[in-house]
Amino acid sequence: MSVVKKGNENLPWIEKYRPENLDEVYGQSNVVTTVRRFMQEGRLPHMLFYGPPGTGKTSTVIALAKEIYGPKYYKNMILELNASDDRGIDVVRNQIKDFASTRQIFSKQQQFKLIILDEADAMTNAAQNALRRVIEKYTKNTRFCILANYAHKLTPALLSRCTRFRFQPLPQSAIATRLETVLIKEHLSLTDRAKTAILKISNGDMRKALNVLQACSSIASFHEDQSNGDQVTSSKEITEDMIYDCVGAPKPAHLEYCLNSILNDDRITSFYTIEKLKRESGLALLDLINGIVEILDDHELSESTRSSILIKLSEIEYAMSKGGNDKIQTSAMIGVIKSSF
Ligand SMILES: Nc1ncnc2c1ncn2[C@@H]1O[C@H](COP(=O)(O)OP(=O)(O)OP(=O)(O)O)[C@@H](O)[C@H]1O
Ligand SMILES: [Mg+2]
Structure with missing residues (x-):
């Protein structure tokens, strides 16, 4: 089955490439196998599907509904309620009751x-x-399918x-496989370093990977338009720099530059080096x-050195979250x- 439906061209990619069926849900094979077995039997x-954002909870239940009822009927057979809706007791009692108690038009x-x-x-809690x-x-x-990030809040x-199903952060291989399909469909390519960067930045979250891409x-x-107006290239290339610019995260070269300055320069020089980098690259201390x-x-x-550095850096991170002074915390x-070195 094709990964892109007709008429989906202008959708954000997270919707355009939402799995159409359970086989297109990557990196959650335990959940998919079990759910499918329950369905077939x-x-x-x-x-209850729970786990971090962008790991396929909503996608899995929609794909499951499509497999159970077919792509044509599934919309009539599901009721979707989101947190953005009013979640008072009335919603639970009325909307769900109305839907649950109406007769079935489709039943095989x-x-x-x-x-x-x-x-x-x-x-x-009342709801x-x-x-x-x-x-x-x-x-x-x-049947109810409850989706949540944290099971302990229920x-x-x-x-x-x-029955609980835990969705794990997606392994890099699962994200890479999905991205491959999208790259082909969108006539894009990633340099090796760009691929490493996007997998690292997405941190197990497929939504983030697709949004960044x-x-x-x-x-x-934009780069292509500027550089070769009349030349026709078969695919646009995405570089590591584009990825870091897009998410506003510090580039590895900048981080190495900071660390080198801290280790090799005196305290004042490295303070000014870092402040300059922060100013010129628009980076925040927390990013660094x-x-x-x-x-x-x-x-x-x-x-012991690693733990001691981490504990102290986490104190600085905490101080920043409480409104600590940027310059003092940089020092x-x-x-x-x-x-520590
Ligand atoms: N396991 C996956 N396989 C393929 N695509 C995925 C997967 N997980 C997420 N995606 C992609 O990311 C988008 C967001 O996923 P989804 O809405 O299923 O996440 P979620 O787990 O419900 O997140 P949240 O907790 O934020 O609601 C989907 O539209 C889909 O394109
Ligand atoms: Mg969701």
């Missing part, structure tokens, strides 16, 4: 409708409590009524700290690293 339980083997409660961890009675009352002809009574595709078009923590992974350090960061 016709004994789908109430389900599957005798139930699907209610998807997205971002359920944003529901009030969750009201929901558990609704779940029991309509189990005969409905009431135990609700949890005990669902789409933004970079516009930057690449995050980046430096990552590149420290590539440096050989004893465990503190320099001091922490200098004194």
Whole structure:
């Protein structure tokens, strides 16, 4: 089956490339296999999908609904509620009850409708409590699929009524495979370093990877228009720099430059070097700290030194989140690293 439906050309890529079926949900094979088995055996339980953003929870349930009811009918058979909707008790009692209690127009083997409660961890406890009675009352002809980032924010009574499926942050290989398909469809290519950068930045979140890729595709078009107006190239190339510019994260070369200055220059020189870089590249101290923590992974350090640096940097990060003074904290960061090596 094609990954892109006709008429989807102007959609954001996260929608344009939303999985059409369960086979297109990457990196969650345990969940997909189990859910599909339940479906084929016709004994789908109430389900809780939980895990970090952009890992395929909404996509999986939509793909599941398409497989159960077919792409034509699935919209009539599901009720989707989002946290952005009013989540008072009335919504739970009325909207769900209305949907759950109307008769079925479509029923072959599957005798139930699907209610998807997205971002359920944003529901009030009262609404969750009201929901558990609704779940029991309509189990005969409905199944609930509850989606959340954090299972612990759901009431135990609700949890005990669902089979839980944990969505893991996506492995880099899963994101890379999906991106390959998108690159071909969009006539794009990534340099090796750009690929490494996008996989690192997306940090297991496919939504982030697709959003960054789409933004970079516009930057690449702009570069192409400027550089070769009449030359026709078969695919636009995305570079590492475009990716870092697009997300506003410090480039590895900048981080190495900062770290070198901290290690080799005196304190005042490295302070001014870092301040200049921050000003010219529009970087915040928090970006630098995050980046430096990552590149420290590539440096050989004893465990005790590494822990001590991390603990002190986390204190600076905390101070910044509480409104700490940028210049003082930059000096503190320099001091922490200098004194640890
Ligand atoms: N496992 C995956 N396989 C393929 N595409 C995925 C996967 N996970 C996410 N995506 C892509 O990222 C987009 C966002 O995914 P989705 O809405 O399913 O995330 P989510 O887990 O529900 O996140 P949130 O917790 O923020 O609601 C989808 O439209 C899809 O394009
Ligand atoms: Mg979702």
